[in-house]
Amino acid sequence: MKHIRENSTVAICGEWFSGHGKAENLGYIRKEENKELANKLRTAFASWYDNGHTNENDTDTVILKISLNDGILYSNGERFEFTN
Numbered sequence: 001m002k003h004i005r006e007n008s009t010v011a012i013c014g015e016w017f018s019g020h021g022k023a024e025n026l027g028y029i030r031k032e033e034n035k036e037l038a039n040k041l042r043t044a045f046a047s048w049y050d051n052g053h054t055n056e057n058d059t060d061t062v063i064l065k066i067s068l069n070d071g072i073l074y075s076n077g078e079r080f081e082f083t084n
Contacts, residue, residue: 001025001062010066019071026063029056034063 004010010023029038041063042049055061070083 001064004064012066016074017071019066019068021066021068021070024065024067026065028059029061029063037063 004023004025008022008024009020011020012018026034026037028034068082068084071081073080073082
C-alpha cells in the first residue's frame with residue numbers, strides 16, 4: 001500500500017488472467033462506508049475467506065480497488081483481450 005500511495009499504476013496476474021490498471025485503497029474493511037462491499041466480498045470469496053489469512057480486526061486489512069485499463073483472459077483454450 002505504501003508503494004501504491006506513491007504510484008497507483010499496478011499490474012495483476014494469475015494462471016488465466018493478467019491486466020494493468022490504477023489501484024485505490026478504499027480503507028479499512030470494517031469502515032461503515034465499506035460495509036455493503038465487504039459483505040459482497042465475503043460472499044463471493046466464502047470458500048476461502050475465513051481460512052486464516054484474513055483478519056478483519058486488524059485496521060490494516062483494507063479493500064484494494066483496481067480499475068483495469070487492459071487485460072488478457074484465457075478461457076477454454078481461447079484468448080480474450082480488452083482495453084478500456
